[in-house]
Amino acid sequence: MNRTAQIGGRIPAQPAPRNASEPADRDGCEPADSVIPGAGPAPRPGERATVRLRDTGAEEPPRYAPEWLELREPADAAGRAHELLDPLRIRLANLPGKAGLVIHDLGCGTGSMGRWLAPRLDGPQHWILHDRDPYLLHFAAVASPRSAADGSRVTVETRRGDVARLTPDALAGASLVTASALLDVLTREEIDTLAVACTGAGCPALLTLSVAGRVELTPSDPMDEEITDAFNAHQRRGGLLGPDAITVACEAFSERGATVQVNPSPWRLGPDEAALTAQWLRGWVGAAVEERPELKARAERYLQDRLAACRAGELHVVVHHSDLLALSRPTGGAS
Ligand SMILES: C[S@@+](CC[C@H](N)C(=O)[O-])C[C@H]1O[C@@H](n2cnc3c(N)ncnc32)[C@H](O)[C@@H]1O
Numbered sequence: 423m424n425r426t427a428q429i430g431g432r433i434p435a436q437p438a439p440r441n442a443s444e445p446a447d448r449d450g451c452e453p454a455d456s457v458i459p460g461a462g463p464a465p466r467p468g469e470r471a472t473v474r475l476r477d478t479g480a481e482e483p484p485r486y487a488p489e490w491l492e493l494r495e496p497a498d499a500a501g502r503a504h505e506l507l508d509p510l511r512i513r514l515a516n517l518p519g520k521a522g523l524v525i526h527d528l529g530c531g532t533g534s535m536g537r538w539l540a541p542r543l544d545g546p547q548h549w550i551l552h553d554r555d556p557y558l559l560h561f562a563a564v565a566s567p568r569s570a571a572d573g574s575r576v577t578v579e580t581r582r583g584d585v586a587r588l589t590p591d592a593l594a595g596a597s598l599v600t601a602s603a604l605l606d607v608l609t610r611e612e613i614d615t616l617a618v619a620c621t622g623a624g625c626p627a628l629l630t631l632s633v634a635g636r637v638e639l640t641p642s643d644p645m646d647e648e649i650t651d652a653f654n655a656h657q658r659r660g661g662l663l664g665p666d667a668i669t670v671a672c673e674a675f676s677e678r679g680a681t682v683q684v685n686p687s688p689w690r691l692g693p694d695e696a697a698l699t700a701q702w703l704r705g706w707v708g709a710a711v712e713e714r715p716e717l718k719a720r721a722e723r724y725l726q727d728r729l730a731a732c733r734a735g736e737l738h739v740v741v742h743h744s745d746l747l748a749l750s751r752p753t754g755g756a757s
Contacts, residue, residue, distance in 0.1 A: 483554060488532050488561050493698050494689075495534045498602065498631055503685035503745035506628060507542060513626050513749055514543065514597060522546030522574070523597040528585040528616070529553055529604035533562030535630070536578070539600060540567035546574040552581045586612035590622030599627040605667035605746075606633045606657065613667065617674035617748075624753030627675070627746075631687055633657065634742035635665025637706075641736075645724045652710035652717060659713075668744045675748035687745040693735035702741065703728050 514523060522545055527535050530551040540547055547570055551562045559580040566578035585601075586608060593599065599620050605613060620627045635654045639646050657664025672682045691699045707725045711718050731737040 485555050486531060486558065488558060490701065491531045491534060491558075493701060494603075495537075497689040497691065497695055497698055498534060499538050501687040501689050501743060502538060502630055503687045505685045506683060506745055506747040509683065509749070510598070510626065510628060510747055511543065517597055517752075522548060524548050524550065524595055525598045525600060526550045526552060526593060526596050528588070528599060528601040529607075530562050530580075531555075531558050531603075533566055533578075535600050535602040536562075536567050536576075537565065539628075540576045541569065541571055544570055544572040544574065546570065547576045549576065549578045550581055551578060552583060552585050554582060554584055556582050586615060588616060588619040590619050593619050593623035593625050596623055596625045599625055599629075601627075601629045603631045605629055605671055606664050607662055608667065609661045610663060610670055613663065613671050614674050617671070617678055617680075620748065621675065621678035621680055621750040622753070624750050626750060627680075627748045629671060629748065630745040631743045632667045632671070632746070633665055634668065634686075634744050636742040638740040638742075639728070640738040641731075643724065643727070645720065648717065649707055649710045649721065649724065652714040653706050656709040656713035668746060671746055671748070675746075675750070678750070680748040680750040682749075683747045684744050687743045689739070689741040689743065691739040691741070692737075696732050696735070699732050699737060699739055700729055702739070703732065 517523075523543065525536075525539075525547055527533070527549060530536070530553050533551055536549050536551065540549065549566065551559060551566075553559050553562070559582060563578060563580050567576045570576055585604070599616075608616070616627075635650070635657075637646070637650055654665050658666070663670055668684060672684065675682050689695075689698075689702075691702070703725060707721050707728075711721045728737060
């Protein structure tokens with residue numbers, strides 16, 4: 423992996439996700455036992471598919487592999503709910519002061535949200551990219567967007583920290599809060615904290631690509647539903663919200679006076695997305711088996727069949743997500 427980032431700089435070369443002597447097949451599907459470390463739909467603290475910062479044995483947050491974030495970025499971009507952009511633009515256009523937008527992207531990873539959104543908004547923008555992982559923040563800074571829709575300058579700074587502890591003060595002067603693929607790895611309390619911070623600062627929030635807990639595989643298989651249920655249960659481990667995140671976020675924001683709008687933002691994966699589909703399948707089935715170990719033998723056969731169909735260009739998958747726009751009542755503090 424060392425593709426040019428869409429805008430701005432480059433995401434630096436990453437260590438190969440598999441043994442260099444083990445070629446990916448011609449359809450882009452990796453060999454069956456090849457998993458990108460840190461890939462997967464929803465790594466969990468202390469659990470699988472993560473790369474440890476330190477091998478202390480202590481419970482620590484997962485690190486998401488930049489390779490995985492890069493692999494999903496085009497599907498994310500294609501899935502995002504464009505319908506939310508006009509109401510957002512109208513809100514931003516009505517903000518007091520014309521000094522430019524200040525946008526906080528929470529759980530930014532390598533910065534895919536900014537690469538998608540910055541060129542779709544007019545006017546100068548300053549993006550503040552938040553993540554707890556300094557390694558990902560480095561990539562986000564290197565491959566940051568440079569110009570807005572109208573050619574205005576876009577600048578970026580990074581902030582390392584826990585976004586689950588955000589306060590209204592931290593958002594003073596913010597024009598917009600964004601997040602992508604974050605809500606479903608938060609708890610109810612963390613989403614409440616986020617809603618308090620955004621509504622307290624009078625700041626709109628565009629919170630995208632939360633898993634909806636539904637997938638459609640074509641052709642279908644009798645095991646699809648069993649794997650889906652086990653995966654969803656895995657996502658809800660330890661109080662994390664998984665597929666409940668959107669409902670909880672809607673409640674948290676509307677209880678605090680915000681107007682919320684939710685639109686679908688599905689991944690639509692076909693033969694052209696075979697590499698992403700294969701990695702997603704491994705993470706999805708792997709989490710299901712972790713949740714229900716008794717599925718192991720049948721799930722392994724299921725996975726091999728699904729990967730074979732993926733390699734043959736015969737598998738289509740829709741992974742449903744939701745995007746949420748929450749328009750808080752302005753407080754006069756937003757820039
Ligand atoms: C699934 S990744 C999504 C990354 C990026 N937004 C994207 O769409 O490609 C989730 C990101 O949120 C970050 N993250 C999760 N919980 C966090 C927290 N409590 N504080 C700060 N960052 C967090 C992770 O480090 C990771 O970069």
